[in-house]
Amino acid sequence: GAGVSQSPSNKVTEKGKDVELRCDPISGHTALYWYRQSLGQGLEFLIYFQGNSAPDKSGLPSDRFSAERTGGSVSTLTIQRTQQEDSAVYLCASNRAGVTYNEQFFGPGTRLTVL
């Protein structure tokens, strides 16, 4: 596609439920990143994919958070047993690998609200 797309754009869920957030990166971008934007914490890195592997998971806040990427393209971020503090905008970004100074291209985000 022309840009990074994310779905859903908004998700409202009840505490304790599981949610899945989807990211479709720009075609040909092998590097994919997830970030979280929240009022109290600003923009935080969550996880980085190179192809289908995740060499950097250092930003995942707890074991309730996991992510996978299949076919070197679409990625899914899963949050299990959601808590109210998980409410945030989840942003996905991608860029080409091998050019370390490339800017990252961001999607519009998924706004998650946990009631």
Added chain:
Amino acid sequence: AQSVAQPEDQVNVAEGNPLTVKCTYSVSGNPYLFWYVQYPNRGLQFLLKYITGDNLVKGSYGFEAEFNKSQTSFHLKKPSALVSDSALYFCAVRPSPGSGNTGKLIFGQGTTLQVKP
């Protein structure tokens, strides 16, 4: 610890006046520096980056930024502000690959720019 600071939560400027949004960083090695802008309910849009070379870099929408290694700063500037520049601005740093960085960006807290007519 690696960090980015944007000391101003909000910057107010009159249309037509010059604007500056401040950013300082603390990382090991030679960092790559970026500015992004976020309009309401939108993702982040890339404005400009500093990798190496000339300390003054020019980017989209008439914005520019000056890299100052001794002061570890990367302030965003524009000679003449527009009302449409009103948005949330983020400074970000990517530590150089030699420091073990995998490409993640470290962001400042963001600065809201308000340009009044």
